[in-house]
Amino acid sequence: MSAHVDHIREIERVRAGGPSDRDPTVVQSWLRCLHAHRLDPAQACEAYIVPEARLREHRQQSEDLIAIARSGLEQLYRHIAGQHYVLLLADRQGVAVDFLGDPLFNNQLRKSGLYLGAEWSEARAGTCAVGACLEAGEALTIHQSDHFDNTHTPLSCTAAPIYRADGELAAVLDISLLSSPIQKTSQKLALHLVTATARRIELANLMARNRHEWVLRFAQSPEFLDVDPEAAVSIDGSGRILGLTHGGARILADAAGGDWRRADLLIGQPLVHFFDLAVDDLPGLTRRRPTRDRVVRARDGHILFAHAIEPQNRPAGSPVSRRRDLPEPLRALGGGDPRMVALQARAAKLAPKPVPILIQGETGTGKEFLARALHEGSSLNGAYVAVNCAAIPESLIEGELFGHVPGAFTGAAAKGRKGLIEAADGGTLFLDEIGDMPLALQARLLRVLAEREVTPVGASRPRPVAVRVLSASHRDLGRLVAEGRFRQDLYYRLNAATLTLPPLRERQDFDWVLDRLIERHGGGRLAIADAARRALRAHDWPGNIRELDNAVALAAALCEGGVIETADLPDHVQPAGEADDARRAALAAVLRDCGGNISEAARRLGLDRTTVHRQMKRLGL
Numbered sequence: 001m002s003a004h005v006d007h008i009r010e011i012e013r014v015r016a017g018g019p020s021d022r023d024p025t026v027v028q029s030w031l032r033c034l035h036a037h038r039l040d041p042a043q044a045c046e047a048y049i050v051p052e053a054r055l056r057e058h059r060q061q062s063e064d065l066i067a068i069a070r071s072g073l074e075q076l077y078r079h080i081a082g083q084h085y086v087l088l089l090a091d092r093q094g095v096a097v098d099f100l101g102d103p104l105f106n107n108q109l110r111k112s113g114l115y116l117g118a119e120w121s122e123a124r125a126g127t128c129a130v131g132a133c134l135e136a137g138e139a140l141t142i143h144q145s146d147h148f149d150n151t152h153t154p155l156s157c158t159a160a161p162i163y164r165a166d167g168e169l170a171a172v173l174d175i176s177l178l179s180s181p182i183q184k185t186s187q188k189l190a191l192h193l194v195t196a197t198a199r200r201i202e203l204a205n206l207m208a209r210n211r212h213e214w215v216l217r218f219a220q221s222p223e224f225l226d227v228d229p230e231a232a233v234s235i236d237g238s239g240r241i242l243g244l245t246h247g248g249a250r251i252l253a254d255a256a257g258g259d260w261r262r263a264d265l266l267i268g269q270p271l272v273h274f275f276d277l278a279v280d281d282l283p284g285l286t287r288r289r290p291t292r293d294r295v296v297r298a299r300d301g302h303i304l305f306a307h308a309i310e311p312q313n314r315p316a317g318s319p320v321s322r323r324r325d326l327p328e329p330l331r332a333l334g335g336g337d338p339r340m341v342a343l344q345a346r347a348a349k350l351a352p353k354p355v356p357i358l359i360q361g362e363t364g365t366g367k368e369f370l371a372r373a374l375h376e377g378s379s380l381n382g383a384y385v386a387v388n389c390a391a392i393p394e395s396l397i398e399g400e401l402f403g404h405v406p407g408a409f410t411g412a413a414a415k416g417r418k419g420l421i422e423a424a425d426g427g428t429l430f431l432d433e434i435g436d437m438p439l440a441l442q443a444r445l446l447r448v449l450a451e452r453e454v455t456p457v458g459a460s461r462p463r464p465v466a467v468r469v470l471s472a473s474h475r476d477l478g479r480l481v482a483e484g485r486f487r488q489d490l491y492y493r494l495n496a497a498t499l500t501l502p503p504l505r506e507r508q509d510f511d512w513v514l515d516r517l518i519e520r521h522g523g524g525r526l527a528i529a530d531a532a533r534r535a536l537r538a539h540d541w542p543g544n545i546r547e548l549d550n551a552v553a554l555a556a557a558l559c560e561g562g563v564i565e566t567a568d569l570p571d572h573v574q575p576a577g578e579a580d581d582a583r584r585a586a587l588a589a590v591l592r593d594c595g596g597n598i599s600e601a602a603r604r605l606g607l608d609r610t611t612v613h614r615q616m617k618r619l620g621l
């Protein structure tokens, strides 16, 4: 108890501007907790774990990062095995989206927040390694009573930031102990290890994204240059900086006297701005030359050793070349299917514009997933608010969407209530199943879109709103208009642009989608047997990605030994039985007779080409 009181007193002294022996990063974080987050040091709060559904969303949004960080995390975990350290990978919001810890201590870890789904933002948890690192953008240790909240003072946590190739902070890697030696210096090695791992994750990310560009890696000494470089930048064909690691940003900023935090000002600058080096000199810095001779001079006079990696050839116009330019959230939509590639390119152009977009596609094709990606790919600061028009009873939808003033109707909230349209002010309103919106409300919605203002139920005056409206329907809205069930004027307002998602059975990147879902449900610890993969490929997927997602979730729960076998799949996805064997043999015989000509086979069988294609797929031909 007295330690708690001492802790509160110390924080109060810092608030009053008194001197402190703490690291400046700790003092700054305490002051943010007091002034910006308005936290009270006397109020202790338990660690917070986000609900399952929110964790799933956070993991979904970080899928690419998790995939790239995984091997780095595992390697680090092997280094520290048996020392009771826990590893967390936290996203930009401070939520732990990946976790490696000793299952023996699961209960204690969960209680302390050293667990999957724990939210370690500074605003939520007070001074903590993840939160302070997200704010400071630099590696640090928050040791025991450095924590603001007394609940967390047994912990010692060390975190390092992971930056994206465009210089944005993407995540934080944290290594923590439930209990540790008293001295903060005991965590020096931990600090070194997380920093090195974060650096390797950034390097792997940069290399993966820039295979078709020049990559220049740097080290202070020639010995480590080719094996464990300290920093890297990627360079386009005209010699301009395209991407960088955190170390790369620091080298460039030092070289030209800039600020590493403003990577946006470094990217796009020519290489010669920073080094005594032009793009034509890069071939002289490849592995063909001895490391010691690969010396470059930075503009500030600093000498570095460099290793240039040549771009790999890419077929002109390949999906990869176009994917590279996509904003991160839109990349997660597809893995090279030609229709998805075209959709992603169009979505990238539309995302930053205020135009309303109508998203069409069968159920479960990822319409909401796309809407969220469009919001994230925009620069809107407001919230993303999704409304399922089919799920809200007709009597409630008006109040939900438009809000109401106090006493507007019997049962209205006493203080009145802000509607979802206003909640999305400055952001995105996603109207799912818009085809189910009652006609009377369609007229009111039209007014919101046309006049850019909303009138809550019972209010006399409208309020201005700026919302970006995305809508979706699995029904053909054009047809609903023709049948008089949907207002034509609203239809035209909503679909300034239409994006149509292809059904899963027609996607050529099925394996990519499957691998992402396996990663989602297995967190890198789940694989799939070839036979099970073939069975999944052969299925028709009327419920599209949602159906596949459910099938993988079930298989992940049932499978033993971390490998999904056919027996773990839902019954209706099980591979073809004997009857199908006969069908397969018959169809194969006809195809053989026709020399593989599907149109000819379809003619002989009296079927259309699509049916033959589908049967071939289902039967694994």
Ligand SMILES: Nc1ncnc2c1ncn2[C@@H]1O[C@H](COP(=O)(O)OP(=O)(O)OP(=O)(O)O)[C@@H](O)[C@H]1O
Pocket (backbone or CB within 6 Å): 060, 332, 333, 334, 361, 362, 363, 364, 365, 366, 367, 368, 369, 370, 432, 474, 513, 516, 517, 545, 546, 549
């Ligand atoms: N590109 C993708 N990568 C991974 N998962 C995806 C992708 N697209 C969709 N999903 C997943 O598929 C499921 C269905 O997606 P979503 O809810 O967006 O579909 P929908 O078309 O809007 O469905 P409905 O028509 O029923 O409203 C969700 O679990 C979502 O996370």
